[in-house]
Amino acid sequence: MSNLADKYPRISDMRRRALRRIPHFAAEYLFSGTGYDRAMDYNQEILKNVFLTPRYLKGTVEADLKTKLFGRVYDAPFGIAPIGMTSLIWPGAELSLAKLASKVNIPYTLSTVACASIENVSQHLDNKGWFQLYPPKDKNVRDDLLKRAYDSGYEVLVITSDIPASSRRERLRKAGVSVPPKINLRTIFQAAISPMWSLGILKHGMPQFATMDKYQKSQGNEKSKKGYAGSQMNRYLDWDYLEEVRNIWKGPIVLKGLMDNRDALKAKDYVDAIYLSNHGGRQLDIAPSPLQVLPNIRKDLGDEFPILIDSGFYSGQDVVKGLILGADFVMIGRPFVIALAALGAKGAAHAHYIIKDEIENIMEQVCTKNIEELKRETVNVGKDFFLGSLE
DSSP states (O other), X not given: OHHHHHXXXXXXXXXXXXXXXXXXXXXXXXXXXXXXXXXXXXXXXXXHTEEEEOOOOSOOOOXXXXXXXXXXXXSSSEEEOOOTTHHHHSTTHHHHHHHHHHHHTOOBEEETTOSSOHHHHHTTTTTOOEEEEOOBSSHHHHHHHHHHHHHTTOOEEEEXXXXXXXXXXXXXXXXXXXXXXXXXXXXXXXXXXXXXXXHHHHHXXXXXXXXXXXXXXXXXXXXXXXXXXXXXXXXXXXXXXXXXXXXXXXSOEEEEEEOOHHHHHHHTTTOSEEXXXXXXXXXXXXXXXXXXXXXXXXXXXXXXXXXXXXXXXXXXXXXXXXXXXXXXXXXXXXXXXXXXXXXXXXHHHHHXXXXXXXXXXXHHHTTOOBHHHHTTSEEEEOGGGOSSOOO
């Protein structure tokens, strides 16, 4: 990693190279939010206004990042978040990320609307994968998805709650994003000036909704026929539906997309962990950052109930801030795909190295030997950036 670490010491250092190597429509899918992209930008602003107040004179430490979650010990307190249409951004992305996660012992979460199937990805996960369910209104489809995931060895189910309707995603409309990509002069030209991406497509095939293709006839609607991303199926979720899933799935369940204290408290009776998220700023542009609501939700839930978080986390610094403010685990999406687009599979491994190395360095700087000690550190927060008290 030494040469890469010198050339690309931060995730942001790989962004320009990624943009040069992928077509415009793929870049728009990766980097856009919805509305005016304010929620996506605000996620970053919140993180920029959280500061760690170090306490020294505790001696030199060797940092241990191991984190226990759902009975499994991971080698770091972060994992790879579910990302739909990943192979549209970089061909073969799901398989590359699954292989990486298995190698470095962090969780990889396969999206329902990824471009590789449940079964194909599971071959690289050693029965340690997580599956993210966009809950289909058709319960026959739901039950079949759950069976396929369980039979393929996925051990944790992540149910996404924050997609009751497709978001407008104006930039994607303008860019003509679809799966499979539309074949027209614009996309042909964009692919032609992105030869490495095009070679990847030749190797891995045109992106498809590989898991959902089986149900296309029953789930199709006018938007999906027009190729609009994210409208592959009708979705539905309420508490009764969640209880039905609880009775089917025999492993841990995580409820993703919660942002309200009342929902978080009620969820304790249905799931094994909650996952704070505003979908990376891609669903509701007027939603707060999940980091804003994290401290009060942690206070209400108590110290023992697991909380995961994502949306806007790009570095080890960001992960540390999330942990100290009350999260048990941070899920990271865009940085891994940016690195894949920039450098291929070695880029994803480099992203993991950067994030883990940053966390280790911070722990050594503030003399905390493990994650539990790190979470007891003190942060200062810009007062204008949080909805509630941290007391």
